[in-house]
Amino acid sequence: MTEPEKKQYLFDKPRNVSLLLRSLYAICALLFILDFFLHRHVVHEWDSITGFFAIFGFIAYVTIVLLAKQLRKIVKRKEDYYDVDD
Amino acid sequence: MWMTELPPFVPFIIAALLAMITRGQLRNLILLATPILGGLHLWLDVPPGIVTTFSIMDFELQLMRTDRLSLLFGYLFHITAFFAAIFALHVRDTTQTVSGLLYTGSTLGAVFAGDLITLFIFWELMAISSVFLIWASHTERAIRAGMRYLIIQVSSGLLLLAGALLHYNQTGSLAFDFIGLQGISGWLIFLAFGIKCAFPLLHNWLTDAYPEATPTGAVFLSAFTTKVAVYALARGFPGTELLIYIGAVMTCFPIFYAVIENDLRRVLAYSLINQLGFMVCGIGIGTALALNGTVAHAFSHVIYKALLFMSMGAVLYRAGTIKGSDLGGLYKSMPKTATLCIIGACSISAFPLFSGFVSKSMIMAAMIQEGYDYLWLVLLFASAGVLHHAGIKIPYFAFFAKDSGIRTQEAPLNMLIGMSIAAALCIFIGSQPQYLYALLPWEVDYWPYDTTHVLSQLQLLLFSALAFVWMYKQGLHPPELHAVNIDVEWLYRKLLPNAAIKIQNMSQQIGSGITYAAKASLKDVAKIMGDTHIARLHLATSWPTGSMVFWIAVILGFFLLADAIH
Numbered sequence: 001m002t003e004p005e006k007k008q009y010l011f012d013k014p015r016n017v018s019l020l021l022r023s024l025y026a027i028c029a030l031l032f033i034l035d036f037f038l039h040r041h042v043v044h045e046w047d048s049i050t051g052f053f054a055i056f057g058f059i060a061y062v063t064i065v066l067l068a069k070q071l072r073k074i075v076k077r078k079e080d081y082y083d084v085d086d
Numbered sequence: 087m088w089m090t091e092l093p094p095f096v097p098f099i100i101a102a103l104l105a106m107i108t109r110g111q112l113r114n115l116i117l118l119a120t121p122i123l124g125g126l127h128l129w130l131d132v133p134p135g136i137v138t139t140f141s142i143m144d145f146e147l148q149l150m151r152t153d154r155l156s157l158l159f160g161y162l163f164h165i166t167a168f169f170a171a172i173f174a175l176h177v178r179d180t181t182q183t184v185s186g187l188l189y190t191g192s193t194l195g196a197v198f199a200g201d202l203i204t205l206f207i208f209w210e211l212m213a214i215s216s217v218f219l220i221w222a223s224h225t226e227r228a229i230r231a232g233m234r235y236l237i238i239q240v241s242s243g244l245l246l247l248a249g250a251l252l253h254y255n256q257t258g259s260l261a262f263d264f265i266g267l268q269g270i271s272g273w274l275i276f277l278a279f280g281i282k283c284a285f286p287l288l289h290n291w292l293t294d295a296y297p298e299a300t301p302t303g304a305v306f307l308s309a310f311t312t313k314v315a316v317y318a319l320a321r322g323f324p325g326t327e328l329l330i331y332i333g334a335v336m337t338c339f340p341i342f343y344a345v346i347e348n349d350l351r352r353v354l355a356y357s358l359i360n361q362l363g364f365m366v367c368g369i370g371i372g373t374a375l376a377l378n379g380t381v382a383h384a385f386s387h388v389i390y391k392a393l394l395f396m397s398m399g400a401v402l403y404r405a406g407t408i409k410g411s412d413l414g415g416l417y418k419s420m421p422k423t424a425t426l427c428i429i430g431a432c433s434i435s436a437f438p439l440f441s442g443f444v445s446k447s448m449i450m451a452a453m454i455q456e457g458y459d460y461l462w463l464v465l466l467f468a469s470a471g472v473l474h475h476a477g478i479k480i481p482y483f484a485f486f487a488k489d490s491g492i493r494t495q496e497a498p499l500n501m502l503i504g505m506s507i508a509a510a511l512c513i514f515i516g517s518q519p520q521y522l523y524a525l526l527p528w529e530v531d532y533w534p535y536d537t538t539h540v541l542s543q544l545q546l547l548l549f550s551a552l553a554f555v556w557m558y559k560q561g562l563h564p565p566e567l568h569a570v571n572i573d574v575e576w577l578y579r580k581l582l583p584n585a586a587i588k589i590q591n592m593s594q595q596i597g598s599g600i601t602y603a604a605k606a607s608l609k610d611v612a613k614i615m616g617d618t619h620i621a622r623l624h625l626a627t628s629w630p631t632g633s634m635v636f637w638i639a640v641i642l643g644f645f646l647l648a649d650a651i652h
Contacts, residue, residue: 009417010417011417011486024548024551024555025552028548031541031544031549035541038537038541039537040537040538040541041538043451044462047542051545052542053541053542053543053546054548054549056466057548057549057553058553060466060470061473061549061553061557062553062557064342064345064467064470064474065474065553065562065563068345068346068564069346069564071346071571072346072564075572075573076569076571077569077571077572079570081570081580082570
């Protein structure tokens with residue numbers, strides 16, 4: 001186990017990680033721009049806003065994580081909480 | 087011809103009996119042949135409209151009733167039983183093998199049940215046969231969780247029985263068709279289904295017990311019980327508006343728990359409730375499109391959820407832990423499992439070309455068609471949540487993230503084959519949905535692939551992923567921690583036991599207090615008695631029982647004599 005590893009794996013190289021992230025940024029930018037050109041048929045008045053789904057996705061995600069952190073403050077207990085009697 | 091009328095649960099019960107007395111290759115053959123032959127038989131020989139009855143004491147049970155709804159669930163459960171059996175092929179534990187087969191059999195029994203009593207029988211058999219998949223972990227934790235699971239599941243069955251009998255009393259019929267929320271009987275049956283379907287506040291048995299099951303047992307569990315409940319709701323309560331709201335709550339609350347949960351199989355359990363929420367919404371809307379969406383979503387869900395449970399089972403099997411805080415970097419030793427897990431993650435997140443996309447969108451479309459605009463937004467919000475906990479968290483913290491230093495082997499071949507079949511189905515359903523759509527119970531003209539839908543879904547998902555990257559880099563993402571998060575189960579795992587212990591202690595104290603006081607006062611009486619003159623007389627000393635009887639006889643004799651003299 002303690003033997004130093006020789007093999008370099010895919011994401012051990014920072015270059016690969018940043019390549020992955022940059023492609024994500026590029027795809028996101030492309031998707032947002034496409035919203036101006038491609039005609040989405042609007043299912044509801046809300047999503048007539050340009051980039052509605054992109055903005056909604058981003059905000060929803062951040063909201064979920066931030067709310068979950070607040071929830072953790074309330075519900076978090078030690079790992080053996082149910083195994084020991086008070 | 088009689089073969090057509092053979093109820094689909096029968097082969098599995100026979101296989102379970104055979105599995106008890108066979109070992110090795112022969113047993114493996116039975117395990118694999120049963121779902122293949124049973125499934126092919128169902129597919130090729132059994133048309134809709136078959137009814138098989140069985141008479142017992144002047145009462146007719148409908149052991150099998152086929153229509154497009156029950157048949158589709160039947161196909162699904164055979165497929166699942168097949169790849170789950172391959173995944174579990176290395177297990178040399180008769181208990182698990184037999185209970186897996188019995189559980190599959192009772193699930194099929196419930197799906198094809200034509201009356202409520204037959205449904206009740208298989209409903210309870212499912213509970214009893216499946217608990218052994220939890221107990222087979224042989225840990226103290228698993229045994230306790232299994233016991234809680236069993237109590238709750240059996241109670242659900244009892245509610246169903248009570249509801250069925252009342253229903254019979256009111257309508258004179260036990261047929262398992264539309265029931266609706268009318269009268270106490272309707273509500274009792276609704277509640278029974280609701281427990282098994284993990285309605286909010288009734289959901290905790292699922293997140294309590296499934297993560298304690300064996301790596302292979304959890305695959306069976308994730309597929310069967312809750313989907314039978316979805317099936318039962320779709321048959322008994324379609325168009326019940328309450329279900330839309332219940333479903334919407336189910337899609338939302340588990341995502342917050344899933345974000346902060348450390349046990350990755352428990353994350354999947356919360357995610358399971360979230361997915362059930364979409365199906366429950368569809369049943370509540372009750373239009374043909376919505377119900378088709380529910381059934382299609384159940385179909386794709388069972389497969390990708392089983393795939394995710396299999397990949398996490400493989401991690402647990404190889405790494406010995408499933409805690410997000412202790413895992414990471416496993417793609418280095420288990421690249422194939424990691425890839426298969428990512429396919430499951432893409433499917434549940436509903437990426438275009440994967441199975442979740444073609445089924446969830448039907449429910450969403452039905453929702454907007456029926457004018458539930460705000461609830462549609464809620465489901466959209468929940469979809470972003472799915473991407474977080476199932477799409478990103480599960481694969482990321484198990485296989486990537488920080489290198490935990492764990493170096494192990496790739497999952498065994500049988501596990502890889504089981505996962506590969508499920509993964510292939512995820513992609514096949516997602517990219518060729520017409521085959522699944524053709525099997526759906528209602529005639530519907532729906533096609534998921536158009537520019538609008540693909541573009542909006544990709545925007546939603548990739549910008550959510552972008553939010554993850556941003557928050558993770560900023561250190562805003564909550565870390566994986568060794569902790570438990572209390573949920574409704576706190577009531578019966580902490581509050582009630584503690585209250586019971588307190589009451590017991592209190593009553594013990596009160597009891598010993600009373601005894602002490604009584605003893606003390608008796609001592610005083612005895613002391614006073616001892617001090618009197620009477621104490622010195624013969625009759626005041628302690629007496630053996632025999633002499634007491636003797637003296638009573640003397641007294642009675644005396645009275646008799648006195649009476650005679652009179």
